[in-house]
Amino acid sequence: MRIRLNGLRQSTVGHTAIGLWRHPDSQAHRYRDLSYWVETAQILERGKFDALFVADALGPLDVYQGSVDAALRDGIQTPTDDPLLPISAMAAATRNLGFSVTVSSTYELPYAFARKMTTLDHLTGGRIGWNIVTSALDSAARNLGLTRQMAHDDRYAMAEEFMEVVYKLWEGSWADDAVVRSASRGVFVEPSRVRPIAHSGTYYDVPGIALSEPGVLRTPVLYQAGTSRVGRAFAGRHAEGVFLSAYLPSMARTLVDGVRAEAVAAGRDPSSVKFFAIATVIVGETDAEAQAKLADYQRYASVEGALARWSALMHIDLSALDLDKPLEYVDTDGIRGMVELFTTLDPSRTWTPRAIAEFVGVGGGGPVIVGSPATVADELERWAEESGVDGFNIADPVPPVTFRDFVELAVPELQRRGLTRTEYEGTTLRESFYGAGETRVRDDHPAAAYRFR
Known part of the structure; x- marks a missing residue:
């Protein structure tokens, strides 16, 4: 068994742990500082994590008391910054760590978005992933041009066409040999090897060529987190990684089995889809020390x-x-x-x-695992075996203390047991999934059908 690890953050003060920004060791308020993100990436790379997963939300939380006040008081998802912008700096400060970022298909234009992700594909050297969401908050809809949120299934129908457009742009517009850079001929790009995608659909019309030459991955590594019936079907068709929120291994197992069945129905190898469950890990030198840390953190929960x-x-x-x-x-x-x-x-x-x-309060979204390195390793191994997940999104309730503790205490024990990697395979994020040399989407992935031929 191999356990894969992602770090979980959002560019905000309060995410999975609410109120813990008040802890004297917390640096959550530094989410605005580039050095905070660079430090985070370097910590995770020392632990040989696959990636840093940066969550996002496009609207404030305004349901409680019909107001944003409670969310503002605890900094819950508001204030928040754009998750795309720190990635270049983190990539420059690391060599192997990947970066998965949440972006909503509902509020992006596929033509412009394809260029953003290809740019990050270039600048990270193929270490970029996209967590595909359709956004559920009415507050986002109201502030982004709609009177109210689109119906759930309509958002997914729109997302399906969005995926078709970006696949055409990433995979089908430029040939692998389009860029010739021939000074003697005076030709940088061979025009015959670039073609318009000529897309005309229900939601989007994109007649032209992709603006960017292909990156290392072409299509970024694709993640998804929807657990509804429609969301599971969408994940089965498109996702290479699936993020899960479940408190028991049995709950996660139901989701894993459901999406794998959808992948089979979509004509894909179900083992191509990797699953990551959210977990908060409080680790100490001993079980007693870890329990004392948890009790300390709980005093600050809101x-x-x-x-x-x-x-x-x-x-x-x-x-x-x-x-x-x-x-x-x-x-x-x-x-x-x-x-x-x-x-x-x-x-x-x-x-x-x-x-x-x-x-x-401390670990919203998944289990809170507390103990010595041996206790933590035992529980992560048990969880993976019983749930069928491939790894975990490790939360950071007191940043960067809890990430650093995990890397310094838990990772050596996991490595000693052969449960996590000691070296990276290849240099790209997709190679972390599938092994050295696999940088492009697999042949049974729907994006492959749009390759330039």
Whole structure:
């Protein structure tokens, strides 16, 4: 077994751990500084991580109390910066670490977006990935030209055509030998080896050629995180990596099996799709030291901030509920779903809004694994075996302390057991997935159908 590792961050103060920016060791407020991102990338590369995954959101969290106030107080996804812009600097400061960035297909134009990603393909030397999202926040829609969010399935229909357009631009517009750079002939690009994509569809019309010459990867490594029926089908067709949020291995296993089945239905080798589950790891020299760290971090977790985040995730204003009243007495579809999730985790507990907020305060989105290097390695190995995931998105609740602890304490134990790499394979992000020499999408991937022939 090999466990793959990504670091998980967002260009903001509060992401998976809410309120921990107040911890005296936290450098989360430095998200605006290039040195913060460079330091992060160098830490992860020392740990031989596959990539840094930078999440993003295009709208503020404004469901809780019908206002952005709670989100602003705890810095939850607002303020936030553009995740694309620090990547060039991080790539210049590293040699092997990949970078996966979240960008919404709903609010980008495929022609311009294809150029952005090809530029990063060039500047990173083939170490760029794209986490494809369609964006669920009404606040994003209202601020980006729509009166309200598009219907869920309509966003995915639009995303399907978006993918067709960018595949044509990345794979089909320029031949491998289009750039000849012949000074004697006075020809830099051979015009006969470049062709317009002539796309005319429901959502997009793109008649011309791609603006950029192909990068190392051509198509960036593609990730996706949707777990709805439509999202799983989309991932089965397009994703090379799938990000999961699950609290139990059995929950993750259901998602893994579902997407692999969709990949088979799409004519792909299901082993081509790699799965990464979110995990927060608090590691110390001993179990007792790690537990003391967790207790210290928990003192800074914000109940109101966690409720504001979950209100946005569920599209339900949890401020209307009694924080200490069991949720089973509230009869709405969203609350029922919340109750089912947490009672699956621990049916012996009485789940109130406050109990849930406290539970997710340090590690919202996945398990919190606490202990010595041996304990952490045991649990990550158990999780991978039982869930079928290929690796983990390791969160950083007290940046950069928790990343540094993981790299300095947990990674050597994982390497000693042969569970994580000791050297990088190849130089590109796709080679981290599939091995040295595999830089292009595989032949059974839909992008391959658009290759210049």
